[in-house]
Amino acid sequence: MTRFLLRRLGQSLVLLWLVSVIGFAVLHLAPGGPLSQFTLTPGMTAAQLKLIAHQLGLDRPLPVQYWEWFSRMLVGNWGRSYRDSQPVLLVIGAHIWPTLELMVSSTIIAILLGTWVGVLGAIRRYSLFDYLATVGAMVALSIPTFWFGLVVIYIFSVKLGWLPAGNLYTIGNGSLLDYLHHLIAPSLVLALVTIAIWSRYMRAAMLEVINQDYVRTARAKGLPERMILIRHTIRNALLPMITIAGLQLPTLLSGALVTETVFTWPGMGRLFLDSISYRDYPVIMGVLMFTAVLVLVGNLFADVLYAVADPRIRLD
Amino acid sequence: MGAAPPAMDAENLLEVEDLAVRFHTDAGTVAALNGVSFTVRPGETLALVGESGSGKSVTSLAIMRLTPPAPGCRVTGRILFRDRQAGTHDLLALPAEQMRALRGSRIAMIFQEPMTSLNPVMTIGDQIAEAIAVHRGTDRTSALASAAELLDLVGIPEPRKRLSSYPHHLSGGMRQRVMIAIALSCDPALLIADEPTTALDVTVQAQILDLLKNLQKTTGMAVVFITHNLGVVAEIADRVMVMYAGRVVEQAATRTLFRAPLMPYTAGLLHSVPRLRIGAGARAKLEAIQGNVPDPMNLPPGCAFAPRCRHVRPGLCDTAAPTLENASPGHRVRCVRWRELAPPMAAA
Amino acid sequence: MSDTTSTTAAIPATATSRRPRNRALARFARHRLALFGLCAIVALVFGCAAGPYLIAYNDLHIDIMHRFALPFSGPHILGTDQLGRDMLARLMMAGRVSLTVGFAAMLLSTVFGTLIGTIAGYFGGIVGTALMRFVDAVLCFPTIFLLLALAAFVQPTLFSITLVIAATAWMEVARVVEAQIRTLRERDFALAAEALGASDAYIMFRELIPNAIAPIVVASTLNVARAILLESYVSFLGYGIQPPTPSWGNMLNNAQEFLVSAPWLAILPGLLITLAVTGFNFLGDGLRDALDPRLDI
Secondary structure (H helix, E strand, C coil): CHHHHHHHHHHHHHHHHHHHHHHHHHHHHCCCHHHHHHHCCCCCCHHHHHHHHHHCCCCCCHHHHHHHHHHHHHCCCCCECCCCCCEHHHHHHHHHHHHHHHHHHHHHHHHHHHHHHHHHHHHCCCCHHHHHHHHHHHHHHHCCHHHHHHHHHHHHHHHCCCCCCCCCCECCECCHHHHHHHHHHHHHHHHHHHHHHHHHHHHHHHHHHHCCHHHHHHHHCCCCHHHHHHHHHHHHHHHHHHHHHHHCHHHHHHHHHHHHHHCCCCCHHHHHHHHHHCCCHHHHHHHHHHHHHHHHHHHHHHHHHHHHHCHHHHCC | CCCCCCCCCCCCCEEEEEEEEEEEECCEEEEEEEEEEEEECCCCEEEEECCCCCCHHHHHHHHHCCCCCCCCEEEEEEEEEEECCCEEEECCCCCHHHHHHHECCCEEEECCCCCCCCCCCCCHHHHHHHHHHHHHCCCHHHHHHHHHHHHHHCCCCCHHHHCCCCHHHCCHHHHHHHHHHHHHCCCCCEEEEECCCCCCCHHHHHHHHHHHHHHHHHHCCEEEEEECCHHHHHHHCCEEEEEECCEEEEEEEHHHHHHCCCCHHHHHHHHCCCCCCCCCCCCCCCCCCCCCCCCCCCCCCCCCCHHHCCCCCCCCCCCCCCCCEEEECCEEECCCCHHHHHHHHHHC | CCHHHHHHHHCCCCCCCCCHHHHHHHHHHHHHHHHHHHHHHHHHHHHHHHHHHHCCCCCCCCCHHHCCCCCCCCCCCCCECCCCCEHHHHHHHHHHHHHHHHHHHHHHHHHHHHHHHHHHHHHCHHHHHHHHHHHHHHHHCCHHHHHHHHHHHCCCCHHHHHHHHHHCCHHHHHHHHHHHHHHHCCCHHHHHHHHCCCCHHHHHHHHHHHHCHHHHHHHHHHHHHHHHHHHHHHHHCCCCCCCCCCCHHHHHHHHHHHCCCCCHHHHHHHHHHHHHHHHHHHHHHHHHHHHCHHHCC
């Protein structure tokens, strides 16, 4: 397993470097770039701008700039927000928990529901349920998340009044129940796409396992069907799903951004949007890089988890 | 269908009567088994021999009721299982739950591919203990203890340590031993072995066969051994049943079959085994049976073997399907011309 | 077919096995879905292209006296919006934009993705690995984040937005194409062309790509779906197609504040987006089944 982990770690580092290069390229696409916060200052002359550019090191060759930017990031200096001069990492840190809450809760819901639908579809292959589940999944993947969110708000908030229309909690009421109450709708909306994807992959994984010889052996042993299903089929099918879960991370983050917009959820997605409207480049870049690193780390974690769960890799 | 069925008496462990298995596919209905009847006595080893597609594996699956469920697959006939412990039952008529109780405990089965027949993410110990826990209702600790004893019985070194090993740590031969351990875990009266040594090296093959023979002596269980390898048959079987195109075409005691086969197909099989010859005949050509196994959906009229038979008599063999006749006590044959052909075939 | 394969095949190990007829039915049903998708797309394209000429109302005509008219209640079939503009007309004009952007973005991303994938798959080695690692790295950025960052940095014209969407959608195509080209490259016909002294470009464009058309077509169809969806996202968030040019996405942006009073302003555009994307997804799935059943999920 050590060899496997070292290899994966090496791959991740290479990707990390590539991600940083791409990030740097995007950063320099920004019109005006790092100078933009100064260009609008009244009375700014071209000569002064040039001086500032020199002080910021913007007249040096690109690779040098990249290296400085990259090494600064490595030590945790991600710059300061244009809006309030707070360190970017701190700003991100203040907004990360709501997003994580949302992502974790919707993932739990999605895994539970998606597994159930996928397993059922596999053991009742070609039945009406399977057909509806497959078509349903495809339609679910075609629905814009934000529109679904609006529809959910309309039905459950406006019309039925069961759920709040947004925000982390009701002002004046900070109880756990209130938090959970506010969490329901956005989690469900975010979970939609994940449920669809998860159920399809689970079904495929189940179908592969179901035809394996060791399932036949289990049956020949006279084990009850339920035991075969859980111990020999589902358990083995869940293994590749660990990797799939890791690969879903970017989609989940994208969905979180959109969901946060519709439900006015104070997470990283909203931070990103607000920063864009304020042209707060350090924060924009910071969040962008942060999400990419999160995806990288998440995938690495998923691979490690897989290596631990599969004895064929763990004990070699 | 056919002549008088084999002597059904209360001493038989297994009595298969007119077993037929039909598969319904997109292209049509395939009769994988077409009226097979035989018996197995307690403690004896019956070999089922035949080429691919003869129906020998389907027979074993049908006995275990592991064939695909209706309507894709239909099994008809009667399979009487006379067990001292469980009583006498028609396996095909048993409710599913009762069959499940018998499966793995009174009737066990081992398969051909040891490399893929074990769950790769479960320990060896757990996989053996599972069956014991389900059928005997014991707790995990005692089940694992029994599992260690079984591993020792099948000749696996360091059995206690092996309990926590995973299948990928073991070689093919060792895995097959584990499969045997699983099969034996609940003391079956009947063991069905579907080509258990075909995927193994010759040396390992010999070890596994020895193991099976010894185990049989100790436990007194009956074995139905499916194979296409006549060498294995000679070593291990008391009686042999030759199958072709879903039917029994000859059945006799091993010695009798090898010495004096009555069905041209059997003779052909025997002659196609390469033999070490010294001196005259050392360069004789290998006699293979010409042609191929018939398409089960397109069986020739009359005898299914007729198109490939050296002794075929057109007009006789290809018109009516021959019935299974008693050539002598314990020796049945499905050939219209067996009486005429007996002397020349015995001499060859 | 050896007896062992027949043994394994004989046991489905499923609790219930269906008649073979059901499997054929399932295949037919999938074709039905693909057909439905195709019809939906054709209807949408035709409706959006020709529709504005056929209906009475103009999408730009403001009629404050009749704002917020309910759908199916009067002369405006699908009601009117907050400025009294006919919803049906607006939806059709918006559809023109959304569908065009989606299709154009697909073309750009498919071309670029195919190029990258072919080069990577053909040359293999360092070039191939480097390109594919680059693709992996781009995929680390969540699509919407990348899309927004790029969209916010450019002037939001139709062309630039199309370019930006294409920039976030080419990676999957590159992956699919790379895998396909990599296998095709070792096939006899490619080796023969090489032996005959054909240039790299010739082999890539005249021999390999034509044989990889099937997965490219499937990937492109699914990419249109994706592009339409991405356009709706970026326009909804305000950084895509800018008003007054209507698109389904930015219609939804405006509709948010009227969700309580006039929900159809939000529901209708979303339905059309869903219909269009579903249509392309069904079609793509059906094509995948038809062109290479081994690729399916």
